[in-house]
Amino acid sequence: MSHGDIHEELAQLVRLAQQGDAEAFAELYRRTAQAQYFTLLGRVGEEAATDLLQEVYEIAWKKIGDIRPRAFVAYLNTTSRNLALRYYRAAKNTPKPATSEGELEAQVEAAGAHEGRGDTASPEEALAAADRSERLARALQEDLSDRERDMVLMRFYQDMKVQDIADELGISRNTVRNTLNQALATLRRKLGMLPAGVPLPALLAEAVEHRMAPGTPPRSRRGASWLDWGTRAVAAVTAVATVGMLGAAAQLAAIQPLADDPVPLADSASEIFEAPDAVGPSLASSRVADGLTMLTVRDESGVADVWCVGEGGAVTHAVAIDRESPSAAESTWWFSLESGTYTVRMMDAEGNETTSPITCDIKPIQPAPAER
Numbered sequence: 001m002s003h004g005d006i007h008e009e010l011a012q013l014v015r016l017a018q019q020g021d022a023e024a025f026a027e028l029y030r031r032t033a034q035a036q037y038f039t040l041l042g043r044v045g046e047e048a049a050t051d052l053l054q055e056v057y058e059i060a061w062k063k064i065g066d067i068r069p070r071a072f073v074a075y076l077n078t079t080s081r082n083l084a085l086r087y088y089r090a091a092k093n094t095p096k097p098a099t100s101e102g103e104l105e106a107q108v109e110a111a112g113a114h115e116g117r118g119d120t121a122s123p124e125e126a127l128a129a130a131d132r133s134e135r136l137a138r139a140l141q142e143d144l145s146d147r148e149r150d151m152v153l154m155r156f157y158q159d160m161k162v163q164d165i166a167d168e169l170g171i172s173r174n175t176v177r178n179t180l181n182q183a184l185a186t187l188r189r190k191l192g193m194l195p196a197g198v199p200l201p202a203l204l205a206e207a208v209e210h211r212m213a214p215g216t217p218p219r220s221r222r223g224a225s226w227l228d229w230g231t232r233a234v235a236a237v238t239a240v241a242t243v244g245m246l247g248a249a250a251q252l253a254a255i256q257p258l259a260d261d262p263v264p265l266a267d268s269a270s271e272i273f274e275a276p277d278a279v280g281p282s283l284a285s286s287r288v289a290d291g292l293t294m295l296t297v298r299d300e301s302g303v304a305d306v307w308c309v310g311e312g313g314a315v316t317h318a319v320a321i322d323r324e325s326p327s328a329a330e331s332t333w334w335f336s337l338e339s340g341t342y343t344v345r346m347m348d349a350e351g352n353e354t355t356s357p358i359t360c361d362i363k364p365i366q367p368a369p370a371e372r
Contacts, residue, residue, distance in 0.1 A: 007164035011069035018065050025064065029057055030216055032073060035153045036080050037213035042141025043084040044091075046211065052083045053213055073158065074168045077150045136207035139190045148183035155180060155351060157204045157219065162301070162350050177301045181349035184304040200351055280352030281306075283344055284330060292319070293335045293360050299348040306333040308342040308358075316342075338362060 010031065016024035036056055040049040056079050060067065067075050140149055154160045154168075155176075162180070166173040205219050212218070281299035288294070297303045308316045320334040339362045347353045 006159045007070070007161065007168070010072055014064070014067060014069040014072045017061075018067075018069075025057075025061055028060075028072065032076060032158070033057070033213045034208060034216045034219070035073075035157055036076055037211070037216070038137070038153070038208045039077075039080055039141070039149065040084060041211060042137075044087050048087055048091075050214060052080070052087060055083055056080050070164075071168050071170075073154060073160075074150075077146075081146060130210070132203075133206040133210045135191060136187070136203060137210050139187050140204075140207060143186055143190050144183050148179055148186070151176060151179050152183050152187075152204070153208065156201050157208055159201070177349045181302040181304050184347070184349065188305050199353070200347070280354035281346035281348050282354065283346065283356040283358070286344075286358050288360065288362060291336070291362060293337045293358075293362075295333045295335065295344060295358070296330055297333060297346050298330045299346075299352075300329050301352075302329070302349040303331045303333075303346065304349050305347045307345050308335055308337060309345060310340060310342055 010028065013024045013028045013031075017028060033053060037049055037053050040052050040056075044052060056076060059079050060072075060076060140152065144152065151165055154165050155162065160168070162173055162176050166176045169176070209218055281297050281303050284296040284298045286293065286295050293308075295306060297306055306318060310316065316335055316337060318333040319336050322332040322334070337360045339360055341357065341359050344356045344358055345353065346356070
């Protein structure tokens with residue numbers, strides 16, 4: 001299947017599992033468990049996350065016949081939230097995962113000893129990548145709402161298209177776009193600019209996989225050259241061995257259903273929109289006013305981020321953003337730049353990224369003449 005059919009692949013695996021195919025369900029686990037584990041880590045901490053993760057999939061297997069195939073990920077998200085809430089009520093606290101500097105150094109040592117990964121990063125680069133992954137993980141877990149986090153992981157970690165997310169959640173495509181736009185803006189404010197030239201899915205994979213769920217491999221993205229990026233192993237060094245929790249249906253333990261046990265999402269027709277945007281933002285205009293460079297960027301899905309990269313590689317962020325443009329698809333980004341040539345990098349709410357060169361000629365602002 002093509003890269004764009006991942007959502008249908010999951011739905012087909014659900015249909016096979018509904019016919020009693022335990023291996024199909026095990027494959028569903030391998031493809032979806034890491035995102036659930038990451039979310040549980042942020043809610044209940046590492047000690048409880050593995051047990052709750054197993055319970056999530058025990059519930060899903062027990063109720064597999066009732067789950068709408070194209071709503072499987074949404075069902076898992078709801079189940080994880082309910083289990084974490086039950087745990088929180090019982091424990092009266094919400095521990096957060098913490099990674100100290102010493103733990104980060106231990107991760108780097110493990111990364112260097114990990115064979116077969118083809119890593120070339122220096123220990124300093126690996127440590128910086130581990131710290132960046134930890135900061136992004138915390139921002140995802142602590143600064144986004146449940147819905148924002150779910151959508152970000154579905155879009156950028158699980159490779160689901162915007163329309164697929166809308167269909168699975170039973171909401172409009174515009175709602176998905178707006179939520180993604182808001183979530184990316186929040187991450188941008190919290191973290192500043194992440195490394196230029198590294199796709200957002202790569203950075204998310206580092207963050208989401210900073211601790212691996214039992215029995216899940218690091219994500220493999222078809223045709224994505226960034227898998228060979230030098231610091232890739234840092235994301236997977238804490239992987240634990242497969243515990244065989246999904247080897248066969250008979251191994252799944254029976255559990256008592258929750259009082260608020262999630263029910264399958266009902267079939268509902270979401271609004272129909274045009275085909276997903278696969279082009280990315282475009283630079284509509286650029287001009288200089290009062291010593292600042294104004295860039296108007298256009299994209300139908302909404303513009304999530306714009307930044308400028310100088311000839312020497314220095315990154316400049318916007319000092320102000322005006323989203324109240326005459327067209328809802330346009331926004332204006334203000335930059336304090338020196339004269340020179342820059343590459344404008346633009347990202348839309350669907351994760352598409354484009355570039356455009358600009359040349360700035362900044363004239364000094366002349367002081368107003370003194371009154372006589």
